[in-house]
Amino acid sequence: MNxxxxxxKREPLIHISKRGALPFxxxxxxxxxxIAASLLVCAIITYTLTKINPLSVFAALVQGAVGTxxxxxxxxxxxxMLLCVALAVTPAxxxxxxxxxxxxxxxxxxxxxxxxMILFGDKLQPTVLLLVVILSSIVAGAIxxxxxxxxxxxxxxxxxxxxxxxxYIVMQIIAFFSHVWAxxxxxxxxxxxxxRTEAGWLPVIGNYPYLLNxxxxxxxxxxxxxxxxxxxxxxxxxxxxESENTAKYIGINVRKVIIRTMLLSGALCGVAGLLxxxxxxxxxxxxxxxxxxxxxxxxxxxxxxxxxxxxxTSLLLIFMQQGAGEISSGLGLNKSFSDILxxxxxxxxxxxxxxxxxxxxxxxxxxVEAK
Amino acid sequence: xxxxxxxxxxxxxxxxxxxxANKNVSLHVFHHEILSILGENGSGxxxxxxxxxxxxxxxxxxxxxxxxxxxxxxxxxxxxxxxxMIHQHFKLIDVFSATENIVLGMEEGIYDxxxxxxxxxxxxxxxxxxxxxxxxxxxxxxxxxxxxxxVKALYRGADILILDEPTAVLTPQExxxxxxxxxxxxxxxxxxxxxxxxxxxxxxxxxxxxxxRKGEYxxxxxxxxxxxxxxxxxxxxxxxxxxxxRSEPKDLQKRLTLTNVTxxxxxxxxxxxxxxxxxxxxxxxxxxxxxxxxxxxxxxxxAGLQHLKSGSILYSNPxxxxxxxxxNKTPMQIRNLGVRLSFVPEDRLGMGLVGSMGxxxxxxxxxxxxxxxxxxxRKEPRDxxxxxxxxxxIVTPGPQTPVRRLSGGNVQKVLVGREISSSPTVxxxxxxxxxxxxxxxxxxxNLLMKQKENGVAVIFVGEDLDVLTELCDRILVISxxxxxxxxxxxxxTKEELGLLMTKAHHREEEAQ
Numbered sequence: 001m002n003x004x005x006x007x008x009k010r011e012p013l014i015h016i017s018k019r020g021a022l023p024f025x026x027x028x029x030x031x032x033x034x035i036a037a038s039l040l041v042c043a044i045i046t047y048t049l050t051k052i053n054p055l056s057v058f059a060a061l062v063q064g065a066v067g068t069x070x071x072x073x074x075x076x077x078x079x080x081m082l083l084c085v086a087l088a089v090t091p092a093x094x095x096x097x098x099x100x101x102x103x104x105x106x107x108x109x110x111x112x113x114x115x116x117m118i119l120f121g122d123k124l125q126p127t128v129l130l131l132v133v134i135l136s137s138i139v140a141g142a143i144x145x146x147x148x149x150x151x152x153x154x155x156x157x158x159x160x161x162x163x164x165x166x167x168y169i170v171m172q173i174i175a176f177f178s179h180v181w182a183x184x185x186x187x188x189x190x191x192x193x194x195x196r197t198e199a200g201w202l203p204v205i206g207n208y209p210y211l212l213n214x215x216x217x218x219x220x221x222x223x224x225x226x227x228x229x230x231x232x233x234x235x236x237x238x239x240x241x242e243s244e245n246t247a248k249y250i251g252i253n254v255r256k257v258i259i260r261t262m263l264l265s266g267a268l269c270g271v272a273g274l275l276x277x278x279x280x281x282x283x284x285x286x287x288x289x290x291x292x293x294x295x296x297x298x299x300x301x302x303x304x305x306x307x308x309x310x311x312x313t314s315l316l317l318i319f320m321q322q323g324a325g326e327i328s329s330g331l332g333l334n335k336s337f338s339d340i341l342x343x344x345x346x347x348x349x350x351x352x353x354x355x356x357x358x359x360x361x362x363x364x365x366x367x368v369e370a371k
Numbered sequence: 372x373x374x375x376x377x378x379x380x381x382x383x384x385x386x387x388x389x390x391x392a393n394k395n396v397s398l399h400v401f402h403h404e405i406l407s408i409l410g411e412n413g414s415g416x417x418x419x420x421x422x423x424x425x426x427x428x429x430x431x432x433x434x435x436x437x438x439x440x441x442x443x444x445x446x447x448x449x450x451x452x453x454x455x456m457i458h459q460h461f462k463l464i465d466v467f468s469a470t471e472n473i474v475l476g477m478e479e480g481i482y483d484x485x486x487x488x489x490x491x492x493x494x495x496x497x498x499x500x501x502x503x504x505x506x507x508x509x510x511x512x513x514x515x516x517x518x519x520x521x522v523k524a525l526y527r528g529a530d531i532l533i534l535d536e537p538t539a540v541l542t543p544q545e546x547x548x549x550x551x552x553x554x555x556x557x558x559x560x561x562x563x564x565x566x567x568x569x570x571x572x573x574x575x576x577x578x579x580x581x582x583x584r585k586g587e588y589x590x591x592x593x594x595x596x597x598x599x600x601x602x603x604x605x606x607x608x609x610x611x612x613x614x615x616x617r618s619e620p621k622d623l624q625k626r627l628t629l630t631n632v633t634x635x636x637x638x639x640x641x642x643x644x645x646x647x648x649x650x651x652x653x654x655x656x657x658x659x660x661x662x663x664x665x666x667x668x669x670x671x672x673x674a675g676l677q678h679l680k681s682g683s684i685l686y687s688n689p690x691x692x693x694x695x696x697x698x699n700k701t702p703m704q705i706r707n708l709g710v711r712l713s714f715v716p717e718d719r720l721g722m723g724l725v726g727s728m729g730x731x732x733x734x735x736x737x738x739x740x741x742x743x744x745x746x747x748x749r750k751e752p753r754d755x756x757x758x759x760x761x762x763x764x765i766v767t768p769g770p771q772t773p774v775r776r777l778s779g780g781n782v783q784k785v786l787v788g789r790e791i792s793s794s795p796t797v798x799x800x801x802x803x804x805x806x807x808x809x810x811x812x813x814x815x816x817n818l819l820m821k822q823k824e825n826g827v828a829v830i831f832v833g834e835d836l837d838v839l840t841e842l843c844d845r846i847l848v849i850s851x852x853x854x855x856x857x858x859x860x861x862x863x864t865k866e867e868l869g870l871l872m873t874k875a876h877h878r879e880e881e882a883q
Binding site for chain 2: 232245
């Protein structure tokens with residue numbers, strides 16, 4: 001045993017320890033600092049890679065996100081759609097039910113809406129059809145979510161894998177029906193449904209095609225907030241999520257809560273599908289959900305499952321996404337470059353959570369003369 | 372005898388966030404001695420020892436081993452310095468034999484189990500350990516597992532042994548055996564540190580005692596010059612009377628009657644076998660046993676959380692005079708029958724409370740169903756929270772602070788306070804003072820005593836036999852899921868309890 005050699009080993013210079021509770025303003029200061037730092041890194045990357053003045057890139061970013069009235073509307077619509085899915089996954093996440101199948105649940109809701117529009121477009125009264133479209137998409141989303149919930153509740157299957165696989169099933173269903181209902185025939189895709197009659201389309205308020213979507217999601221945000229923080233159901237969700245043993249101990253029926261919460265989560269996904277298909281696109285493709293089912297997870301986590309904060313986090317992500325598009329087209333950089341920038345910014349934002357939870361300490365080394 | 376210094380700690384400080392676990396602690400341990408580190412729960416004993424054994428690293432200060440400054444970065448480093456720590460929770464692999472566990476992780480190329488076994492047997496013989504090196508861990512009793520841990524440390528050449536609360540899980544007989552081998556190791560020149568908060572053990576085994584209080588080093592005295600009073604005062608910082616005033620039970624009334632209760636584990640093994648007893652209103656019924664003998668399942672069966680294979684649990688309702696069978700009812704159904712049953716479970720944050728919620732929201736656990744159809748009523752739980760904070764002197768920044776952030780004693784006060792607030796007729800408490808400081812412990816004992824005097828049937832699962840014999844009117848002893856005796860708490864001795872606690876085990880071994 002070579003002890004003398006071992007003893008020369010250095011003390012570690014830094015080590016990490018957990019923080020106590022941080023005051024509210026301090027944690028937001030850290031987050032703002034992270035965003036500032038991320039912009040700095042973005043600027044350095046931009047300059048070294050492209051030699052374009054970083055300021056003009058940032059200007060293009062803002063320009064692309066909120067430069068014109070039309071862009072502002074698109075931005076709000078994007079925020080509303082992402083927020084809607086994030087609202088849907090949040091009750092499940094609060095219950096520690098890792099629903100990563102929101103993508104599929106949204107698609108299922110949208111698919112049900114499209115199917116009703118296609119099948120009953122000229123058979124039902126417009127108002128009746130609209131009701132059928134709304135109901136069927138909500139129910140379809142809920143069914144798609146409750147299947148894994150039932151398996152979880154009764155046989156304790158892994159919900160992460162289950163919900164993920166359910167995504168692929170619905171994508172294939174839509175791919176299949178895209179051929180069956182192809183319009184024009186043989187094109188392999190469904191064009192705008194009921195373009196002439198607009199049967200089954202959600203109504204438009206005035207001249208603002210996105211306004212209804214935005215209002216619906218605004219109402220849902222408040223509703224989900226109240227549901228989670230002030231209702232008995234929300235309380236039960238929090239208890240089940242924190243500790244199933246505690247839930248059983250006080251007599252909560254854990255199975256019932258899991259199934260009920262996933263019904264709600266799926267129904268909200270169904271609403272998102274409805275707004276996308278009957279309210280915006282008026283068609284269905286297997287990428288109609290556009291990855292929102294996954295991005296929503298990030299929105300929800302970054303906001304620590306608080307629906308009101310989720311408005312901010314979804315705004316941030318959509319702002320970056322839309323602004324980045326402008327960089328690629330306006331400055332002649334390709335799309336990948338904007339992805340790099342959003343990646344850097346999101347990395348810093350998520351990374352800042354570490355510094356809110358932990359602190360880094362430098363070792364105060366005292367020299368000792370006794371050797 | 373010339374004493375040589377084994378370890379010296381100089382001005383060690385360790386913080387976790389805003390919590391100071393150790394502050395400027397300086398300590399010396401010599402070869403040929405047993406040093407007790409005494410302190411209440413949360414006084415930083417284990418943290419300090421974890422720094423010696425390489426699990427934590429001090430923020431400030433230095434450690435000297437054999438007079439040389441040492442940097443201990445990992446448990447492996449600790450072994451290089453010949454330091455071995457026996458943790459409170461054993462770190463053994465169940466499916467391996469004792470020998471396999473002992474050699475595991477040593478860098479010696481191909482393991483020579485035969486040679487290792489021989490060496491282990493020699494070590495055992497030298498110090499008087501009784502283990503079978505070929506026995507698998509899962510077949511061992513707690514005390515055997517502990518022996519394996521100690522032999523593991525010795526096998527790795529440890530000269531400095533640290534034992535973290537080694538007696539917490541042992542019966543009086545096993546403790547005596549452990550103390551014997553500790554003395555033999557000391558006489559062989561080892562430096563032994565024993566962490567404990569039990570005064571009588573400190574006085575019995577150690578040569579010197581070092582006391583910590585709230586992370587700070589208070590002082591060291593020779594055991595020969597110490598007594599329980601002096602040590603308590605050093606530990607708590609003021610004089611404390613350590614007497615429980617047990618009142619004579621009056622108006623005994625049958626409250627709960629268990630008949631032939633059998634509960635099976637998921638693997639089909641019986642966790643409780645034909646348990647029979649009566650719990651009376653107006654008395655404290657203690658439950659003693661080695662941990663894991665079925666105490667938890669027994670309370671959970673009564674609370675409606677375990678499925679009964681057979682038997683019945685009859686509750687005599689003092690208001691209606693009716694008898695209700697609680698067998699296989701859910702906690703909800705039990706409450707709907709008008710049974711006022713309160714339960715302080717062993718796992719406070721994992722079962723009794725929700726760690727991330729504040730005191731007010733935790734009060735709501737029992738009452739949130741009241742009020743309107745959809746929305747929560749927050750006012751009553753908030754008022755209750757304020758009342759309990761005041762009455763039980765809970766230290767918290769406010770009723771909204773997550774209870775996880777509170778100290779162990781305060782967490783327990785929240786839980787016990789809530790359970791008592793619903794004026795129960797039966798109060799079950801599993802290890803309610805585990806991890807609590809002396810003052811909080813006595814506060815809990817007095818609360819239980821007051822409940823008993825108010826005519827509540829109190830069932831108290833405890834581990835400290837001194838407390839059980841001082842607090843309880845009757846003591847039920849459980850061993851391997853079988854009730855091995857129900858004795859009078861006033862005239863039973865600890866040794867008698869110890870024998871009952873291991874009775875079924877012996878019977879099982881004989882049968883094999």
